[in-house]
Amino acid sequence: MKKKFFLAFLFITSVICMQAQTSGKEDAWLGELKGGIRIQKTQKLYWENGFALDFSSPKIVDSRIHIGLSYVTSRLGSAMGTNAIKQDNYLLSMGYYFRPQKSLQPFTQLNMGYFHADYESAIFDVLPNDAFLFSIDAGLSYEFQIPFTLNLSMGYNLNTGNGSDGPGTLYPVFYQMSIYYTLFKKN
Amino acid sequence: MKTKNIFFRLLVIFLLFLSSCSKSPDIDNETMLDGDKIFDPSLYNPAKYLVSVAIDDPTTIQQNTPVIITVHGYSASTFEWDEFRTYTNANSDILISQVLLGGHGRTYEEFKNSTWEDWQEPIMTEYNALRNLGYTNISFAGSSTACPLVMDLIKKGEIGDNDMKHIFLIDPIVIPSEKLLTLIGLVGPMMGYLETDNTPGEEGYWYHFRPQETLKQLMDLIDKVRKDLQKGYNLPAGTHMKVYKSINDSSADPVSAVLIYKGLKNSDGSNIEVEMIDSEIHVVTRLEGRDNITQQDRDTQIHVFDDMLKILKQ
Numbered sequence: 483m484k485k486k487f488f489l490a491f492l493f494i495t496s497v498i499c500m501q502a503q504t505s506g507k508e509d510a511w512l513g514e515l516k517g518g519i520r521i522q523k524t525q526k527l528y529w530e531n532g533f534a535l536d537f538s539s540p541k542i543v544d545s546r547i548h549i550g551l552s553y554v555t556s557r558l559g560s561a562m563g564t565n566a567i568k569q570d571n572y573l574l575s576m577g578y579y580f581r582p583q584k585s586l587q588p589f590t591q592l593n594m595g596y597f598h599a600d601y602e603s604a605i606f607d608v609l610p611n612d613a614f615l616f617s618i619d620a621g622l623s624y625e626f627q628i629p630f631t632l633n634l635s636m637g638y639n640l641n642t643g644n645g646s647d648g649p650g651t652l653y654p655v656f657y658q659m660s661i662y663y664t665l666f667k668k669n
Numbered sequence: 670m671k672t673k674n675i676f677f678r679l680l681v682i683f684l685l686f687l688s689s690c691s692k693s694p695d696i697d698n699e700t701m702l703d704g705d706k707i708f709d710p711s712l713y714n715p716a717k718y719l720v721s722v723a724i725d726d727p728t729t730i731q732q733n734t735p736v737i738i739t740v741h742g743y744s745a746s747t748f749e750w751d752e753f754r755t756y757t758n759a760n761s762d763i764l765i766s767q768v769l770l771g772g773h774g775r776t777y778e779e780f781k782n783s784t785w786e787d788w789q790e791p792i793m794t795e796y797n798a799l800r801n802l803g804y805t806n807i808s809f810a811g812s813s814t815a816c817p818l819v820m821d822l823i824k825k826g827e828i829g830d831n832d833m834k835h836i837f838l839i840d841p842i843v844i845p846s847e848k849l850l851t852l853i854g855l856v857g858p859m860m861g862y863l864e865t866d867n868t869p870g871e872e873g874y875w876y877h878f879r880p881q882e883t884l885k886q887l888m889d890l891i892d893k894v895r896k897d898l899q900k901g902y903n904l905p906a907g908t909h910m911k912v913y914k915s916i917n918d919s920s921a922d923p924v925s926a927v928l929i930y931k932g933l934k935n936s937d938g939s940n941i942e943v944e945m946i947d948s949e950i951h952v953v954t955r956l957e958g959r960d961n962i963t964q965q966d967r968d969t970q971i972h973v974f975d976d977m978l979k980i981l982k983q
Binding site (some may be wrong): 525526527560564565566567599601602603605606608609642643644645646649650651653654655 | 844846847848849851852888892898899900901916917918919920921922923924925926927928930931932943945947949
């Protein structure tokens with residue numbers, strides 16, 4: 483079931499990208515590429531921080547669809563110098579941005595990826611520590627006059643640990659703040 | 670006109686919210702612990718449950734006999750440790766104090782109005798009473814929520830060096846299996862309470878209705894203990910700890926054992942003992958009242974009892 487979701491997501495993403503690449507002028511699909519940092523707090527659990535990339539194109543639904551890649555980890559958050567569990571989240575996102583030409587853009591995203599927790603002792607090898615990530619989030623994006631963008635969102639993990647299946651530190655509700663620097667923008 | 674509409678909608682939402690907050694459960698006084706007829710037996714016969722009440726002037730031999738304080742989990746009662754008492758009485762001469770958590774074993778309203786600090790209080794009361802009576806070999810065994818309660822006592826320094834010999838944690842909860850519990854502060858007031866699916870054998874020993882206020886207290890307690898473990902702390906000198914954790918547990922996520930192992934060390938900085946158990950039961954030491962018990966469950970229970978008694982006799 484999880485595999486099907488992931489494959490469907492990859493297929494949709496690929497079709498959109500291919501459509502963008504094959505239509506119009508050779509470089510017409512190039513839109514905007516942003517890179518930055520992400521700060522994530524899970525409700526009643528860890529701070530997990532890391533990096534994020536965001537791409538949009540005028541050829542992909544008039545810059546309303548954004549494709550993102552991100553990595554957040556407790557290694558750069560709660561687990562720094564503490565006993566918190568070291569855990570990593572790798573995500574591929576597809577977001578829909580409303581009001582693409584405005585500074586303030588509400589958005590909603592579908593995220594899929596991979597979660598891994600490191601329990602650091604063989605005693606706990608019997609416990610699940612990997613999971614397929616599937617989450618949704620929604621929030622606001624603000625593009626400043628200078629080449630920076632601030633994204634704030636709240637999300638929900640649809641696949642969490644439940645005591646028998648899935649890592650126990652994969653919690654449902656999370657809050658994110660991403661600060662992007664515009665690496666490339668086609669005018 | 671528009672403003673009026675918005676106010677009207679807000680009023681309807683507010684009234685719906687209020688009506689959902691005022692929910693009170695339909696308690697059957699004849700069968701449920703929540704009612705005003707069934708109380709935990711330790712409340713009207715404390716001498717049968719508490720060593721400090723049963724023996725008010727212990728002999729030197731009694732003072733040096735191992736005495737273990739057993740404590741049940743959230744929404745349960747002293748019944749949770751009855752099987753251990755029966756087994757121990759038949760197999761050793763260890764004394765057992767079965768402590769009832771504060772706010773528990775009484776009416777739904779008393780449970781609803783209790784805090785996790787209230788739950789913790791009787792543990793210290795019995796521990797201090799035993800020490801004042803001269804007992805020298807005191808240990809502790811807790812199941813589920815009793816574990817974060819005693820871990821908090823250790824963190825606060827309430828248990829001194831060489832004052833407690835062994836601590837056994839059975840299916841401790843630091844991370845809940847039901848992750849929506851993390852939203853209890855938000856959705857709790859709308860729910861009012863949660864209804865459980867107790868078996869007929871459990872009704873009368875476990876609350877049938879769990880007030881959202883107590884679930885919030887539970888979440889506050891485990892959140893505090895998780896943060897303490899994250900910073901890390903040590904056991905008092907002379908105290909040994911062993912954790913027994915079921916690997917499939919619908920109440921206390923097994924990852925709780927990982928957090929305890931990483932965050933709580935022996936006084937010399939070495940690792941505590943942890944045994945992961947192949948079981949689907951929350952609190953593997955209590956089988957009475959459950960449906961569909963297997964031979965493996967019975968073997969696991971006896972294994973844990975024997976292991977605890979062997980350690981206590983060392």
